[in-house]
Amino acid sequence: MDLQMRVVEAAEQSFRQFGYKGTTMENVARIANVGKGTIYTFFPSKEALLEHILNRLVVEMRAVADGSIVAGDTFFNNLERALRSVLRFRAQHELLVKLAQEGKQLGTVAVIEGMARVEEAVLNYLRKHLEAGVANGDVKPCNTELVAFIMLRTYTAILVDWESRHEPLSDDALMQVFHVVFTEGLNRTQA
C-alpha cells in the first residue's frame, strides 16, 4: 500500500469520525504512519485533501450507479436498482452526513463548498438520466432539475432526519416508498 493511499484512507476515516475541523493534519499523519510533511508532497493543503476525497467518492458512487444501469431497461427499474446499490455504501453516507452537519452547524467554508460540489454532481447525474427518461418516453415531461432536487432531498431527509427520530427504515421499505411516491404517484384513480 503506497504512501498516498495510506494518507487518503487515514484522512477519510478521520473526516468521517471527527469531521473536517476535528481532524488535524498531524493526526492524519499519525494514523497513516507518515511524517506530516509527506502529506504535503501529495496535497498542497488540507482543503485539497478534502476535495480529493470527495472527488474520489463522487467518481466511485457514479461508477456504482452506472454499473447497475441496464441499457434496455426502463428508467424506473434502473433508478431503483441504482438506488439499492448506492444504499449499500454506508461509510460514504456517514462521511457525507458528518460533513453536512458540520457545514450547517459550524459554517466551515471548505466543507460547505465541498458539499455543494458533491450535491451538484449528484443533481447533474440525476437530471441527465431524468432527461433521457423523458426523451424516450419513460418519464412524464417535468422540470427535471427541480425533480432531481426533490429526489435527492427526499433521499437524504429519510436517511438523516427520519432515521434519527424513528427506527431506521429497511432498504426494502425505502425502495418501496420511493416506488409508490415517485414512480406510481399516490393517486389511485388513474390520471
Added chain:
Amino acid sequence: MDLQMRVVEAAEQSFRQFGYKGTTMENVARIANVGKGTIYTFFPSKEALLEHILNRLVVEMRAVADGSIVAGDTFFNNLERALRSVLRFRAQHELLVKLAQEGKQLGTVAVIEGMARVEEAVLNYLRKHLEAGVANGDVKPCNTELVAFIMLRTYTAILVDWESRHEPLSDDALMQVFHVVFTEGLNRTQA
C-alpha cells in the same frame, strides 16, 4: 388593540426579523409600547411567549387549510387547494424559516422544541388526511406517516433551499411539481 395583542404582534415581528436569541424582552416591550413588566403579566417567560406564538400560528394555518377543504371533493384536489391557501402566508413562513435556521445553527433549545412541536402538528394533520384518503380509496395504501414526512420536507426544501439557489418558484410552478410528482407519479407507462 389591547395590550396582550400588541405584545404578541411585536414579539412575532421581532422573532421573524431577528430570531429568538436576537430579540430581547426589552425590545419587544419597546415595539409594543408597554413596560417590560407588562409582558410578564401575560406570559411567565420568553419561552412561553414563543410557544404562544407558535401555537397561534398552528391554529391559524390549520383553520386556513380546513377552510379550503371541500367535503365531497377528492383528496388531491383538496390537498392542492389547501397548499395554495397555505402558500399565501408569507409572514408565517418567514418566521418558521428564521427559527428553523436558528435552531440548526445555534442549537437554541427553546427554538428546537418549539419547531419540533410545529412540525409534529403539521405531520399529524397531513397524516390524518392521508389516512382518510386511503380509507375512501382516493390514495394508494402507503406508510402515511412517512409520506407525510416526505411531503413536508419537499415543501420546505423547495421554499427554503431551492429558492436560495434559483429564482423563486411561482406558486403555480410549485403546485404543478407537487401534482406531477406526488399525485400522478412520474411514470408515463400506466402502472
Added chain:
DNA sequence: TCTGTGACCAAAATACAAAAACGGTCAGAC
C-alpha cells in the same frame, strides 16, 4: 539524488477574566 521527515513559524483557535447585556422580579406610580 531524491523521498520522506519533524522542528519550526505565522496564523487561527481556545481558554479565561472583566465587562456588558439579558431574562425575570417587585416595590411603587398612576
Added chain:
DNA sequence: GTCTGACCGTTTTTGTATTTTGGTCACAGA
C-alpha cells in the same frame, strides 16, 4: 388594580494571554 422601569443574579459578549494548527523547509537516510 394595572402597569411600570430600576434592580438583581445569571448568561453572553469582549478583550487578551496561551495553545494548537496548517503549512514550510533544511536536512536525514537510502
